[in-house]
Amino acid sequence: MFIAKKAALATVLAVLGTTTALADCGIDAGRVSIVGNEFPAIHTVANGAAACAKDGVEVKANLTADHQKINLAGMQGNPAEYTSAIIANSSIVALMNDDVIRPLDDLVAAHGQDIPKHQLITINGNVMAVAFMANAQHLVYRGDVLEQIGVEPPKTYEDMLAAAEKIRAEGIMENPVGGAYAAGWNLAQEFVNMYLGHGGEFFAPGSAEVSINNEKGVAALEMMKALSEYMNPDFLTHDSNATSAEWEAGNVALMNMWGSRTGVLMDSEGSAPEVYENTMVAGPMTVGGGDQAASTLWWDGWTVAKNISDEDAAATFIAMKNGVSPSILNDETMSQAVWMIEGYQPAPVNAGVFAAIDMGTTPYPMLPYMGLLHTALGDNLAEFLQGKESAEQALADVEAAYTAAAKEKGFLR
Amino acid sequence: MKHKTFLWFVLPSSLAMLLFIFFPLISITVQSLFVAHDQVLITVENCGPFGCTEATMVDQEATEALRREQPLGQFGGLKTYLDRNHLATGELAAAWRASDGLGDFAGRIVNLPFYKAMSFTLAYTAIVTPLTIIVGFMIAVAVNSAVKMIRGPLIFFSLLPMIITPLVGSLILFWMVDARGILGTGLQWVVGDPDLSVKASTPLMWTMLMVYGVWHSAPFAFIVYYAGLQTVNKDTLESAMIDGATRWQRVRYVVLPHLMPLTTFIALIQLMDNFRVFEPIVSFNASAHATSLSWAIYNDLGGETRQLNSAAATSVLTVIGVAILLSPVLVRTWRDFGKR
Numbered sequence: 001m002f003i004a005k006k007a008a009l010a011t012v013l014a015v016l017g018t019t020t021a022l023a024d025c026g027i028d029a030g031r032v033s034i035v036g037n038e039f040p041a042i043h044t045v046a047n048g049a050a051a052c053a054k055d056g057v058e059v060k061a062n063l064t065a066d067h068q069k070i071n072l073a074g075m076q077g078n079p080a081e082y083t084s085a086i087i088a089n090s091s092i093v094a095l096m097n098d099d100v101i102r103p104l105d106d107l108v109a110a111h112g113q114d115i116p117k118h119q120l121i122t123i124n125g126n127v128m129a130v131a132f133m134a135n136a137q138h139l140v141y142r143g144d145v146l147e148q149i150g151v152e153p154p155k156t157y158e159d160m161l162a163a164a165e166k167i168r169a170e171g172i173m174e175n176p177v178g179g180a181y182a183a184g185w186n187l188a189q190e191f192v193n194m195y196l197g198h199g200g201e202f203f204a205p206g207s208a209e210v211s212i213n214n215e216k217g218v219a220a221l222e223m224m225k226a227l228s229e230y231m232n233p234d235f236l237t238h239d240s241n242a243t244s245a246e247w248e249a250g251n252v253a254l255m256n257m258w259g260s261r262t263g264v265l266m267d268s269e270g271s272a273p274e275v276y277e278n279t280m281v282a283g284p285m286t287v288g289g290g291d292q293a294a295s296t297l298w299w300d301g302w303t304v305a306k307n308i309s310d311e312d313a314a315a316t317f318i319a320m321k322n323g324v325s326p327s328i329l330n331d332e333t334m335s336q337a338v339w340m341i342e343g344y345q346p347a348p349v350n351a352g353v354f355a356a357i358d359m360g361t362t363p364y365p366m367l368p369y370m371g372l373l374h375t376a377l378g379d380n381l382a383e384f385l386q387g388k389e390s391a392e393q394a395l396a397d398v399e400a401a402y403t404a405a406a407k408e409k410g411f412l413r
Numbered sequence: 414m415k416h417k418t419f420l421w422f423v424l425p426s427s428l429a430m431l432l433f434i435f436f437p438l439i440s441i442t443v444q445s446l447f448v449a450h451d452q453v454l455i456t457v458e459n460c461g462p463f464g465c466t467e468a469t470m471v472d473q474e475a476t477e478a479l480r481r482e483q484p485l486g487q488f489g490g491l492k493t494y495l496d497r498n499h500l501a502t503g504e505l506a507a508a509w510r511a512s513d514g515l516g517d518f519a520g521r522i523v524n525l526p527f528y529k530a531m532s533f534t535l536a537y538t539a540i541v542t543p544l545t546i547i548v549g550f551m552i553a554v555a556v557n558s559a560v561k562m563i564r565g566p567l568i569f570f571s572l573l574p575m576i577i578t579p580l581v582g583s584l585i586l587f588w589m590v591d592a593r594g595i596l597g598t599g600l601q602w603v604v605g606d607p608d609l610s611v612k613a614s615t616p617l618m619w620t621m622l623m624v625y626g627v628w629h630s631a632p633f634a635f636i637v638y639y640a641g642l643q644t645v646n647k648d649t650l651e652s653a654m655i656d657g658a659t660r661w662q663r664v665r666y667v668v669l670p671h672l673m674p675l676t677t678f679i680a681l682i683q684l685m686d687n688f689r690v691f692e693p694i695v696s697f698n699a700s701a702h703a704t705s706l707s708w709a710i711y712n713d714l715g716g717e718t719r720q721l722n723s724a725a726a727t728s729v730l731t732v733i734g735v736a737i738l739l740s741p742v743l744v745r746t747w748r749d750f751g752k753r
Contacts, residue, residue, distance in 0.1 A: 069715055089461070094717050099473045124457035124470060131462050183701035184712075206456065206469070233613035234592060237698035297463050340462055363463045368452065368471050371717030379526065379712065382701035386615070389524070397524065400504075404497040408723050410449035410486075 025052035025322045026111075030315025034061040034302075035071045036086030039260060041133055041337035045086065045302070049323035052315075059319055068094070075100040078307040083316040086302050090364050090371070092121070092129055097368050101128060101303040107317040115321065119340050121301055123366075131301035132324040133337040135260045136361060137193060138295060138352030139285055144278040145172055145253040153280070157197075157223055157287040157294060160254055164230040167253055177230035178246050178255030181385070182239040188377035189296075193256070194220035196362050197287040197294025208369045208411040210402045213395035219288055221384055221391040228385055236382050250275045256285070256295070259353035263335055266349050281348075283355025295356055296364040299340075369411045376402040438732065444725035448489035450479045486722070493726040500730075501525045526709065527730075533619065533703040538687040538738070541626040545683050546676060548627055549634020554664065556635070557642045568639070575632035583696035586625055618702040625693045630686065634679050641675045642668070677742060684738050689731065706731045 036042050046061035053059040068091055074081040095101045103126035121129040141153050154160040167176040180186040200216035228235055246252050248271035266279045284295035302320045304313050326343040335347040376398045384394035406412040453475035459468045495502045512518035522528045556567050589596040590611045601609045611617040653663050691707035713724035
């Protein structure tokens, strides 16, 4: 048992050694504890930070898909269990609402002069996070299928519907459209995309009063319903993983999918050559004649906890900076994400996210009460897509559920 | 038993109950009576990789002072209980006035999250509890009358559903009933409808959740009944046989009355468990079709913004629901003991 553990440790060290040289990062002492989501790019960052571990400097990481359920609780204690949380532009809000992350200005001045300005996330004049990658949902399509029906990759959702109808009519696929429409977070996200694509505003300007029960909201829902007619009938149970599986099984030819997940679709694992060789990406689509992409831009970044000693904060800052330094980029890690790190060279798989950035896609709203609206959307839109109630009723339900929750949380009086 | 011995005997479990049941109960009750402070919002400029935007944020300094003064938030009384996401009294009254008949009224109230969750929770409890008891009893009688040699393996196999972790067990079933899974395809073949999808239909999803519920908890009823069957008086059974009682009559008039107290026990435990139905809804991704009170608590806590007060209120409502559900059985037990 003991020998096995030692061997495992040696392997881990060897792996770390190959990805990043075990360099002295300039930390003398301190504790670094990272919590974050679990996908390849985040592993790379955590491994880069772990390279700073030595005697007196402990670096550990807890990477899990459930990170949002534990990061706040893990940072509220004093001292906080996690010294750094890897978050995105939506989830940083929850940490800011409860005041558990510290401004990084003095640490940037002392240790981070070489971090490029565009990576610094500034909120109210304070640097609160350092971004290291960008993400967005965009079109993924099967080149061979579109060629077969003689259609260009769709630029609008209306084109997507027409292409889907053609694929079905020619008997190539029964349900050619895919999408992460699982009731809950995913479904809400698709509405957010579609509503922004219609040029919608979620809240009355400058207030927490929700305003989505309007023509744009109804149009967004009608488009989602039209798309769902071309989806696998189980679509309300399909999250991003299940949708990717449908794609790899060759059942889907068109979908709106996360840039960070396209690498998996285009590699040779899990699907037939016919599928992965013909998997192509393009920018996000527009909808309803608008010129605004029906998608949102995201960044992933790291933060430093407030309730820890200055020594631990400095150690965390330096280790995390090392985790996102140009030295983590190599042949294997280069295509894992759209890195914001110097020396990054885009791969074809990342073209969709770049197109999203070029189109000026709206970043996901960083508002303290957006999380409540997202939850309310996820709980109340499924009934419309099932045909149990009207679009207006579904949107009215969302507004009422949000308003009740916002009153409980003190955002509305 | 001497009082002192008794005290020492129950002390560890009383302490555990105090710590893990009583204090949390007080905690959720207190939390449910409070709502968050009025958030002080300020407009700021946020800059990031995609440029600068005007945005709203919570003014931490102003909020900090409020929080230090009243760490629990501001007292809201029953406000959280009565709002739309819980008992929704205002919406109920409005629905009553606006509806043109009982059916319409029912349709309007199941649109409210609490009543939607209750409708599934109660249906689930009412159907799964008796079925669990009946299926468990049938397995117990069958195993008990099997040849001694194969009884061991039989018991093991009958207990498997309970041994498998609920999340894993329901995930397995979830994949099997997929339109391309073995059960899903089988079902399509049986009814002759290639487009049939269990996951897309609310009645079928409810049925599947209930089938899972019975499958998962029948072993519990089985093992309790099986233990009870070993204590049935052999003399009574034999004399019944001499009197010419059939197998059915022996079960009906000798075995069943003997096992009645066990039935009460199983019913108690199952009512409590089934009212808190949760795992299958998560593993089946069934929240579009069925929700429960426990799922509502999970949903409140799992969002990007945690809604502790709301979750606490739903928890208290769950406790009250369990108490109401158990009261007939408890009253009965109380009376039985009172007689002695």
